[in-house]
Amino acid sequence: MTEGYFLQEYNVNESSNVKELSVDFNIVSFIDKFEPCVVTEKTGVLPTRNWKKGDDVVRNNTKYFRTTSIWSFESGVFIDSLYIKDHIVYVLAKLFPFKEYFSGLCEQKDLRVYIVITRISSEYQIPYCIDRESLNKMTAICQEIEFYNDTILNGE
Numbered sequence: 001m002t003e004g005y006f007l008q009e010y011n012v013n014e015s016s017n018v019k020e021l022s023v024d025f026n027i028v029s030f031i032d033k034f035e036p037c038v039v040t041e042k043t044g045v046l047p048t049r050n051w052k053k054g055d056d057v058v059r060n061n062t063k064y065f066r067t068t069s070i071w072s073f074e075s076g077v078f079i080d081s082l083y084i085k086d087h088i089v090y091v092l093a094k095l096f097p098f099k100e101y102f103s104g105l106c107e108q109k110d111l112r113v114y115i116v117i118t119r120i121s122s123e124y125q126i127p128y129c130i131d132r133e134s135l136n137k138m139t140a141i142c143q144e145i146e147f148y149n150d151t152i153l154n155g156e
Contacts (some may be wrong), residue, residue, distance in 0.1 A: 019152060020120040022076030023087040025095055025142065027105060028112045029053065029069045036071040039105075043098045048074040076118075084117065088134050091115070095141055102141035113141070118148045125149055 036050040053069040075087040106113045
């Protein structure tokens, strides 16, 4: 027997410590001409949140006005899975059929069209993979993809 170190086998399931997971598709505009309701009309997809620049909102008895327009579709509202692939598949099933429409929006300089992948875990981060086909489809309908990963320590 040779002297040396024993390396412990390390197998961890991607979902083992996930607290929150979502894949969000967003269209944001800082100019007045973008109409979020048109996205809904063209696609038939109901957003999880949307508003128009200038809409008023009341917080703590104070009236504010929205400075941006937004149309957003968030997977975490509709599916309860701890696997990123499930969220991506869900969002793409809803939005990819309108690839040409979203691709056209991506060409507009006054719009930001992007996907945010959010994963909040407890204690430690576990790697996850996104396959090439999914990445290609996502980049066909948006300008960029943001990854937000956070860890909540000690149950905070």
